[in-house]
Amino acid sequence: MYKEPVFLKPVFQERIWGGGKLQKLFDYDIPSQTTGEAWVISAHENGPSIVMNGQLKGMSLKEIWQGYPQLFGFDIADSEFPLLVKILDANDQLSVQVHPDDFYAKELVSQPSGKTECWYILDCDEGAEIIIGHQAKSREEFQRLVVNGEWGNLFQSLKVKKGDFVYVPSGTLHSIGKGIVILETQQSSDITFRLYDYDRVDGEGKKRELHLEQAMAVMTCPHKEVVQDNVKEQLNNLESTRLIQGEYFTVYHWKLGGKAEIPVKNSFLLVSVINGVGQIVTEESISTVKKGDNFIVPATIGDYFIDGDLELIVSHT
Template identity: 75%
Template sequence: MYKEPVFLQPAFQERIWGGTKLRQLFDYDIPNPSTGEAWVISAHENGPSIVKNGLLRGKSLSEIWKEYPSLFGYSTAESDFPLLIKILDANDNLSVQVHPDDYYAQQLSGQTCGKTECWYILDCDEDAEIIIGHKAESREEFEAMVNSGDWGNLLHSVKVKKGDFVYVPSGTLHAIGKGIVILETQQSSDLTYRVYDYDRTDAEGKKRELHLKEAITVTSYPHREVQQERVKEDTENLISTRLIEEEYFTVYHWQVRGKTVAPLTTGFLLVSVISGEGLIGTAECESRIKKGDNFIVPVTIGDYFIEGQLELIVSHT
């Protein structure tokens, strides 16, 4: 029985729009000054996280998912690890893009799952904006505006601030704007259809590939904003705010002020420390935690506590 959290080492991704804030904000040892993403809890083949502690040290998350399914409450791992947690540094605008749902992912790309995601804004410049949705009323209108490059009338922009939360279901046209750092919770998919990239070129002078046919197929028409009311529970030294509860994940913001017995759940938890420091422990062992740490609380841990002055983003399937 594994009685401690499983701490994970991020996998970093270079991006044309990346920067250095992952080092500045989280003290991550990023590989270069255009690091756009830290895949902090990942079993995806394009960037698996590696266990940092305990008997499983050195193994990838995908390995322990398959080899030790009891940690996650299963007798066997019959499917892939379901979620992927990232921290993104948008030093420049991300491309305008859309992700398919499970059906279109299988039909268009032969992959097992699509990509529904959500964003918690960790940091951003003043007047930072995201693109979320479009203004076309039909597929035909959308396609005509894309083909004519009428981006100003097509794209729907929204200003954001630190602490905002944005739900991005599959089929939603979207882009993270320059100067924003987010924590993203998503299905474990790396499938993106790019619609517009501001005519940027890479180091070789080439524009990045667009995927207009696929994007037009999978985009939802017309755009409908999906919002849920935040559900807050204030218990001893813990304010737990449910940000979203939907088919693929439930995501919470936990604010810990002192020592609290962690809420019981029926499954494993994915946890990212977004500010502060403290402890997580059981009757048998304690581990220090701080801003930038990411870990899994296995179902085998039993009763545990968290202590300190901390903010956490917590998710489960």
């Protein structure tokens, strides 16, 4: 079964801060010019991806995870699909927010997992910034700065450029800045606690809900910088850069310039094509892949290679 990639259809989410770049950059058929997110590999109930090819065409990723665990290297899938991959278009600043870890997710909102995530910057305006972390030395100082609205003294900003990578463990205060498009790999969770939202109002003139108490309960204080050790390998026509190897996921940037055998074996892979065109060739199939495609390489695929001029973001648990 499935000696070929499992291609998935994106699920779009409209957001107050969204725009039209998902159409411009990836030729996606977005629902509006305020489309903030494409959930491109998702088994989450708030936006499950649908299989576009093969014997399981039309089924959701959640259904095949539960019904066909052998595709993922398991006899029985006794848990939720672990990861969620999104592409976000921040046409405006996102709220300053924080996500809980697994413990707080269970304790505060009765959800099975928290949310550690990471961002690969696909595109951004010159001088674009993110907020990552804060400057408070204690929870008392943090609370005082929040109560007094001293956001400039609280938030820690960082300029970013195309190709940058940012790791955002649960508990990290963060915000994606205006003019940034990212590919996000995260735990399969949709829990967000907003600390600050720039006093914005929606189409009905209402401010979005804040979660001050929960945000201050789950955030890490003082902020902890995470040092990322990129590991580069040149494997003939494949330049592989391991961006992060963490508790919940390992993420790579792959750049191909011709035919390449794949170094990661004995695991299912989540793959997003961020540039170029090429082919995946197995013993039984040849699949064309292009910018904007998202797919899973199942554990059942057997021997295969990729050929073409491609940039890929690849992850696994």
